[in-house]
Amino acid sequence: MSEQYGVDPQFLDALLERETARFERTHQRSKKLHERTEGSMPRGVPLHWMANWPTPHPVYLSGAEGAYLTDVDGKSYVDFCLGDTGAMFGHANPLVAEAVSRQVHAGTTTMLPTEDAAAVGEELSRRFGLPYWQLATSATDANRFAIRIARIATGRDKVLVFNGKYHGSVDETQVALQDGRMVPQPGVAPNAVDTDRTTRLVEFNDVDALEQALSERDVACVLAEPAMTNVGVVPAEPGYHDALREITRRTGTLLIIDETHTISTGPGGYTRAHGLQPDMFVLGKSIAGGIPAAVYGMTAEVAETFERYTAKDGHRISHAGFGGTLAGNALTLAALRTTLEEVMTEEAYARMSALAERFERGVTEVIGKHGLPWHSTRLGARVEYLFSARAPRDGGEAKRFRVPRLEAAIHLHLLNRGVLLTPFHNMALMCPATTESDVDRHTAAFAECVAELVS
Known part of the structure; x- marks a missing residue:
């Protein structure tokens, strides 16, 4: 040593x-x-x-x-830990605390939207550039739902992730490279999911490996942090994001950018700072001032697929595997709106x-x-x-x-x-x-x- x-x-x-x-x-x-x-x-x-x-x-x-x-x-x-990013805008922020306290006394979860929903959706669109948004209770769930939409939209099964990534506890991402071969991530049960069928894994910044992995056109989406953050910061090399976007578009693969950690870059994240153009965008942890929350945004084309698969058919209701009873609750929306409008400035x-x-x-x-x-x-x-x-x-x-x-x-x-x-x-x-x-x-x-x- x-x-x-x-x-x-x-x-x-x-x-x-x-x-x-x-x-x-x-x-x-x-x-x-x-x-x-x-x-x-x-x-x-x-x-x-x-x-x-x-x-x-x-x-x-x-x-x-x-x-x-x-x-x-x-x-x-x-x-300087700040809840591993969850409290990135400070503990017990008085503005968020006031909004949460006010909403607690007006009800926390009702399975109905509030006025805050309109304000939050509009601010997310303005800030991050994608027109349509949904809420989840964690970035893990948001990533899981984004992958599900990508599979529906493309008719493909596989998701591509990068060695050393972190996207929460999504089963398909619990893999690592060992001697050039994909294996279950250390400590994760190998029988959790058939990752040979569901997942491709390459190193970040390797354009040739990315090109090869997507060449068969059987990958529904690439799920990527714009800069890797969970093994020490791994910056994107010049031109890598341009190549990532070009290859995914050419191969019909949707691009999901997970900014749960890289929101540290600026108020519009790495995506706005560097002009990225994802098909979907995921953000969790810090955006509601410490209240569990996540959002996932999508292009109009992806949103059309989402709406089609989640629409009511007469009196028959279909959740299509998205959501959760507490997702989008009034308390979360109040904290999220205050954080976006008054704290993440x-x-x-x-x-x-x-x-x-x-x-x-x-x-x-x-x-x-x-x-x-x-x-x-x-x-x-x-x-x-x-x-x-x-x-x-x-x-x-x-x-x-x-x-x-x-x-x-x-x-x-x-x-x-x-x-x-x-x-x-x-x-x-x-x-x-x-x-x-x-x-x-x-x-x-x-x-x-x-x-x-x-x-």
């Missing part, structure tokens, strides 16, 4: 041991709550991801506001992106000071640092650049000094409540950690 990543393994082991002991001393209340919850919930948490922090047990939350968290042991943190993004630039500068200066073969990449309000001298070209390369033990050491060191990154990788998000002093706090803690790892 020392030669390749610039870190002495002995220093790394010592830091992990020391920081783990420090965490255990200062988080006794969280430990007791975790032991209690283990009696009724697997891994002691309501969602197993919550147990994936690099700590002996999770931190149990007491409260969250703006860019800050407090745990049950009375420790405070500046939060040009001004908010300008502030968040400027803070992300400051964050990236701080990380780059620390890396340069110690001559480490690491790099950082910024995507609007999102910054990642990875243990390679350059950004990865594809998901397979990004996975090879990951060093889980080193990531754990950095995350734990920062957490013990009141700074939270996303536990799954070295990702930091800015929200409108983040300050320059918060960013500088990370830089100082990161510099102290790196100095201990290389000294």
